[in-house]
Amino acid sequence: MRRRPVRRWAKVALCALLGAFDPVFAAPADLLTAVNDALRSNPGYQATLDAYASAQQLVPIAESRYYPQLTLTGSYDYYDETVKGDYFGLRSIDLQDDFPRTAYGAFLRQAVFSGDLLFGASKAVQQVARARFLSDVAEDGLIVGVCSTYFGLLAAQEQQRIADAKRATLKTLYEQIKGRASAGLALEAELKSAEASLALAAVSFEESRRAVEGGFVDLEALTGQRYEGILPLQANVELRPPTPADESAWITRATANNPAILAQQMQVAAAKADVEKARYQRYPKVDLVGSYTRLNNEGGVTGKRDETEGRIGLTASLPLLTGGLITAEIARVQSEQRRAESELAAIVAKTNRDTRVAYANTTLGTQKIAALQRALEAAMLAEAANKSGFESGTRSNADLLAAVEQRYSAEFALTTARYKFLADTLSLKQVAGALLTADLGRINQLLQQPSAAVRATRGIADPMQ
Numbered sequence: 001m002r003r004r005p006v007r008r009w010a011k012v013a014l015c016a017l018l019g020a021f022d023p024v025f026a027a028p029a030d031l032l033t034a035v036n037d038a039l040r041s042n043p044g045y046q047a048t049l050d051a052y053a054s055a056q057q058l059v060p061i062a063e064s065r066y067y068p069q070l071t072l073t074g075s076y077d078y079y080d081e082t083v084k085g086d087y088f089g090l091r092s093i094d095l096q097d098d099f100p101r102t103a104y105g106a107f108l109r110q111a112v113f114s115g116d117l118l119f120g121a122s123k124a125v126q127q128v129a130r131a132r133f134l135s136d137v138a139e140d141g142l143i144v145g146v147c148s149t150y151f152g153l154l155a156a157q158e159q160q161r162i163a164d165a166k167r168a169t170l171k172t173l174y175e176q177i178k179g180r181a182s183a184g185l186a187l188e189a190e191l192k193s194a195e196a197s198l199a200l201a202a203v204s205f206e207e208s209r210r211a212v213e214g215g216f217v218d219l220e221a222l223t224g225q226r227y228e229g230i231l232p233l234q235a236n237v238e239l240r241p242p243t244p245a246d247e248s249a250w251i252t253r254a255t256a257n258n259p260a261i262l263a264q265q266m267q268v269a270a271a272k273a274d275v276e277k278a279r280y281q282r283y284p285k286v287d288l289v290g291s292y293t294r295l296n297n298e299g300g301v302t303g304k305r306d307e308t309e310g311r312i313g314l315t316a317s318l319p320l321l322t323g324g325l326i327t328a329e330i331a332r333v334q335s336e337q338r339r340a341e342s343e344l345a346a347i348v349a350k351t352n353r354d355t356r357v358a359y360a361n362t363t364l365g366t367q368k369i370a371a372l373q374r375a376l377e378a379a380m381l382a383e384a385a386n387k388s389g390f391e392s393g394t395r396s397n398a399d400l401l402a403a404v405e406q407r408y409s410a411e412f413a414l415t416t417a418r419y420k421f422l423a424d425t426l427s428l429k430q431v432a433g434a435l436l437t438a439d440l441g442r443i444n445q446l447l448q449q450p451s452a453a454v455r456a457t458r459g460i461a462d463p464m465q
Helices: 013-021 031-041 043-055 058-066 115-182 188-223 247-257 259-282 325-392 397-431 437-445
Strands: 069-087 090-113 285-298 304-317
Touching (some): 090 304, 259 325
């Protein structure tokens, strides 16, 4: 296989004990836990493993026809026979008899030459390889799907946290403006504007809360497990783009290693084997055959007797007239080969396109994160300046509200970009056929440890209700 199976990391005994006595205090799940749960429980992925296990039996089934086929036979019959008239040259026969007849023996067939054997086993090998690559496709897709859902849930939690902080800030600001309005230092329009901003912030918080709930449901659908929390990304971790920093190198790697391409190449090879197999239907088939039979006849026209017969020889068959069957079958499998080759070309083109897109996303991702980091720092300075100006009377309520909105928007954009970058990195490795267990381990190390992480639950309680 291309990778070693993802192994579950050992859990701290204390966390296990706490989880056993009180699920509320169970340690949040990490990325590897979610991935391992999905690989163990996801029904769609299990179906591909079952398909691979089934395909593995195609080779021994095909190879079994290389070996002698020995069949044992046996029969017991009770006859009630009446014969009148002529019988094999004997005239005026008038016989009635009832008697048993037993027979047993063995039949042996050994293929000597057959196109079915020459190319049937070859096709079976290609089919097994294709099933294995398709299981790799399903495994990579499930891993990336779990990771993307995990990161999307973390982004939703960050959005909820930011929405909650924004709402608290706007509530404080609203109280300040309300006090000023009572003292005649603020206009009614300013109070209404602050009130509207607070109402919109409450709606945004509710939307983010529902998004978090939906994220947990999506993760549960993939993993088959219900998590009370997951570990977030460390705050100041440095994110680096994957190497090499060369688009053509990634395209070359994807063309050579992408499991979807490899699976379709096996399909093309199997189609070619079908073509050769169909052509060999025009050739003779030769078998070595042998048999041994013993008959015990207790009566009847032929009388009581015991017979023993053994024979061995060669049989050959050559189709002469088939009503166009062989010609039509050759044309059919040739069309299947051309279809498989066209599908391969389409998969290669799509893989190249997806590789370029994924590489561009990771390259631009680091630049975007750096730019958003600077934008957040500038927004925080602008918020602080506007807050000071508002308190001294040199900045309006609208200026401060706009600064608060810009600051929290910049914070959410930065958080979202960080999680998107991680997902894009895994997507690039997936399309290149280079997704390894070590990649997940490295990302898992970027998450906060349970002892240091703020408890990430299914939702932040609404303190304003």
